[in-house]
Amino acid sequence: GAGVSQSPSNKVTEKGKDVELRCDPISGHTALYWYRQRLGQGLEFLIYFQGNSAPDKSGLPSDRFSAERTGESVSTLTIQRTQQEDSAVYLCASSSSYGGANVLTFGAGSRLTVL
Amino acid sequence: DAKTTQPNSMESNEEEPVHLPCNHSTISGTDYIHWYRQLPSQGPEYVIHGLTSNVNNRMASLAIAEDRKSSTLILHRATLRDAAVYYCIPHNAGKSTFGDGTTLTVKP
Numbered sequence: 001g002a003g004v005s006q007s008p009s010n011k012v013t014e015k016g017k018d019v020e021l022r023c024d025p026i027s028g029h030t031a032l033y034w035y036r037q038r039l040g041q042g043l044e045f046l047i048y049f050q051g052n053s054a055p056d057k058s059g060l061p062s063d064r065f066s067a068e069r070t071g072e073s074v075s076t077l078t079i080q081r082t083q084q085e086d087s088a089v090y091l092c093a094s095s096s097s098y099g100g101a102n103v104l105t106f107g108a109g110s111r112l113t114v115l
Numbered sequence: 116d117a118k119t120t121q122p123n124s125m126e127s128n129e130e131e132p133v134h135l136p137c138n139h140s141t142i143s144g145t146d147y148i149h150w151y152r153q154l155p156s157q158g159p160e161y162v163i164h165g166l167t168s169n170v171n172n173r174m175a176s177l178a179i180a181e182d183r184k185s186s187t188l189i190l191h192r193a194t195l196r197d198a199a200v201y202y203c204i205p206h207n208a209g210k211s212t213f214g215d216g217t218t219l220t221v222k223p
Contacts, residue, residue: 093159102149109158
């Protein structure tokens with residue numbers, strides 16, 4: 001596809017369950033970002049992948065959160081033992097350049113509701 | 116990451132120009148100034164970016180101060196569809212941090 005694809009678009013889960021959120025970046029984009037956006041708030045940086053380099057995990061809020069990406073392909077954000085405060089829209093973005101005008105293209109997001 | 120300061124909210128009348136300011140006094144010499152906007156219930160979308168010179172595209176214009184410590188996004192004729200949260204982000208490589216942005220309300 002032409003854009004960044006995220007799935008599922010909506011996920012409702014029970015407290016304590018694990019969830020996986022998927023991001024398909026634009027083909028050829030070497031950089032991939034995950035953000036969290038709680039209702040009515042701004043975007044919180046979670047993690048950044050650049051090619052095969054070690055990811056920048058500085059935004060992950062706890063060890064319940066992890067993300068993987070193989071090469072320059074799909075990424076999965078995993079939240080273990082979900083809590084109600086994890087309810088948010090999780091946004092993925094990809095970009096094509098390292099340095100310079102690093103323009104991000106965002107997906108539509110995955111809305112997570114933890115009951 | 117460079118810290119940014121933007122007004123929390125602004126209002127405009129439809130068909131009038133809008134100037135959205137951003138202060139980024141700690142910007143590094145290699146950071147580009149990016150602007151994104153987020154329409155209700157959507158992911159952010161790219162608007163414009165620049166390094167030193169003023170920039171124009173079909174969506175907006177970007178005016179960058181000579182010392183690069185501030186910039187202004189200009190919407191020449193606001194429409195109702197321009198109602199969104201506008202984010203100013205100095206960025207080069209690595210993680211990109213979004214602030215709280217400016218919520219633009221456009222009145223008919």
